[in-house]
Structure formats: structure tokens, C-alpha cells
Amino acid sequence: MIKNFWRKTALAASLLSSAFIVSAADSNEKIKQAVEERVGLAVEKILPSPVSGLSAVLTNRGLFYVSNDGSFFIHGQMYDMDxxxxxxxxxxxxxxxxxxLKDFSGQMISYKAKDEKYQINVFTDITCGYCRKMxxxxEEYNALGITVNYLAFPxxxxxxxxxxxxxxxxxADDEQQALTDAKLHGDVKQKQCKNPVKDQYEFGQQVGVSGTPAVLLQDGQLVPGYRPPADMLKILQG
Known part of the structure; x- marks a missing residue:
């Protein structure tokens, strides 16, 4: 009698678990279809959110929230008041x-500090005034022990x-010199090859870059706008 009870309980739990998995899969499919067909964004990942009935949706143009039935689309930050x-x-x-940052390792144009203490990863555009100023x-960043790695963001x-x-x-054969020539002198020698520029630009759009320069720290923090070398050092020192 007791054995039969536990068998039925285990079977019920298994059926509930299976139903939840199917339900979650159905919900994700509804969300993906709604976002891609009605909003026109490519869905890359769907994550549960702390709010019942709402999922976090990572797209090619950033993070959004969508109701699990695919009816409501929310753009904005979510804060946990508790x-x-x-x-x-x-x-x-x-x-x-x-x-x-791991994916683009080795694909950024780097200006390394001789006595490196920190690294910053900068989304940059060659036509941006503050990018040129930076x-x-x-050499001032490098002298403070800050290596500067550039990501493309036209x-x-x-x-x-x-x-x-x-x-x-x-x-270019010499990427560092080519970037310096392009930024400071407007001198660009046209060349084609397999390159990460499009991927880096789309990555920037996905993670919240809306202008240049935008500094991405190694811990994933995004610091928008130009920061003079001394100010950047203070940020890195915490």
C-alpha cells in the first residue's frame, strides 16, 4: 500500500516536471516568434526573470523583457528592491x-603598457572627436600602467x-599605426580581409553601447564616454 503510494507520487512528480519543461519550451517559442516576427530583432537567449510571467530576452540589439505569452514587450532596466x-x-x-571579451581576445587592436597594471577595452570610431582626443x-594611459584594447564601433x-x-x-599589416593614422590624420589605405569589425559593432549594440568612446572594464562594467587618463586610473583603482 505504502509502496504504491510512493510510486504514484513519484509518477505524478515526473509528469508535472515533464509538463513544466514542455510549458517552458512552448513559452520560449512564443517569445522568440513574437520578438523576431513582430519586433524584428534576433533572439539569442531567453532567460527566466524574477518576475512571474516575464522572461529576460537577449537580442542582437540588447536586453528586453517579454511576457511569456508573447503579448507584451518591455524596454528598460529591472531593479530588485528587496x-x-x-x-x-x-x-x-x-x-x-x-x-x-573572451570571444574577441586577440582580435582587438592593443596599445600595451610597459608596466601593465590594468586593461581597458574601448569601443571606438575613427571619426569620433573624443575618440581622437583619447x-x-x-602614451599617458600607458604610462599609468593602463593597456588600451580597441574594439570597432563605427x-x-x-x-x-x-x-x-x-x-x-x-x-592593415600594422594595425596600431593604421589606427593612429586614421584617427589623427584621416589617412586610410583601403584593404580587405577577414575581420571582426561587424561582429564587434554588433556586440557593442547588444551590450548597451550607444556612443563612442565607451569603455568596457575586465569585470564587465561599461563606462560610457571619454575619461582622461588620471580619471580612468581612479575608476580602475576602485
Whole structure:
């Protein structure tokens, strides 16, 4: 009698678990279909959120929240008031940014500090005034022990002249010199090759970059805008 009870209980639990998995899969499919067909964004990952009936959806253009029936689409930050206003959205994006840095390792244009203490990863555009100002101070950043790694972010998109010029920079035999020449002198020698410019630009869009320069720290924190060398050092020192 007791054995039969536990067998039935285990069977019921198994059926409930299977039903939940099917339900979750159905919900994710509804969300994916709604976002891709009705909003026009590519869904890369769907995650559960702390709010019942709502899922976090990572797309090619950033993080959004969608109701599990695919009816409501929400753009904005989610904060947990029970945890001191912890930014749930930022926590998700931090992990995505750190993974992106691993994925683009060796594909950034780096200006290394001789006595390296820190690294910063900078989304940059060769036509951006503050990007040029920052680049003029590369030696000052390096002197403070800060290595600067550049990621491409042509602000006008993948069909712009800036995009094709940045492809040429990333394809140059001497990438560092080519980037310096492009930023400080407007001198770009056109060249084509397999390059990460499009992927880096789309990565920036995904993780919250809306302008240049934007500094991505090794811990996944995104620091928008230009920071002079001394100010950047203070940020890195915490």
C-alpha cells in the first residue's frame, strides 16, 4: 500500500516536471516568434526573470523583457528592491560582456603598457572627436600602467564609410599605426580581409553601447564616454 503510494507520487512528480519543461519550451517559442516576427530583432537567449510571467530576452540589439505569452514587450532596466535596488538587467549584461571579451581576445587592436597594471577595452570610431582626443593620450594611459584594447564601433553602421575604413584598419599589416593614422590624420589605405569589425559593432549594440568612446572594464562594467587618463586610473583603482 505504502509502496504504491510512493510510486504514484513519484509518477505524478515526473509528469508535472515533464509538463513544466514542455510549458517552458512552448513559452520560449512564443517569445522568440513574437520578438523576431513582430519586433524584428534576433533572439539569442531567453532567460527566466524574477518576475512571474516575464522572461529576460537577449537580442542582437540588447536586453528586453517579454511576457511569456508573447503579448507584451518591455524596454528598460529591472531593479530588485528587496536587494537594495540591485540592477538585475545589468547583472545579465555584465556576464554577456565578459564572455564577449573572451570571444574577441586577440582580435582587438592593443596599445600595451610597459608596466601593465590594468586593461581597458574601448569601443571606438575613427571619426569620433573624443575618440581622437583619447587616442592622442595613449602614451599617458600607458604610462599609468593602463593597456588600451580597441574594439570597432563605427557609429553610422555597417553601410557607412567609417565601417569600410575601420575594416581597412583592422586589415592593415600594422594595425596600431593604421589606427593612429586614421584617427589623427584621416589617412586610410583601403584593404580587405577577414575581420571582426561587424561582429564587434554588433556586440557593442547588444551590450548597451550607444556612443563612442565607451569603455568596457575586465569585470564587465561599461563606462560610457571619454575619461582622461588620471580619471580612468581612479575608476580602475576602485
Amino acid at each position: 536587494k537594495g535596488m540591485a540592477n538585475y538587467s545589468e547583472n545579465i549584461l555584465t556576464d554577456v560582456r565578459k564572455q564577449g 587616442h592622442k593620450q595613449i 557609429r553610422n553602421g555597417i553601410n557607412s564609410k567609417s565601417f569600410s575604413d575601420m575594416v581597412s584598419v583592422w586589415c
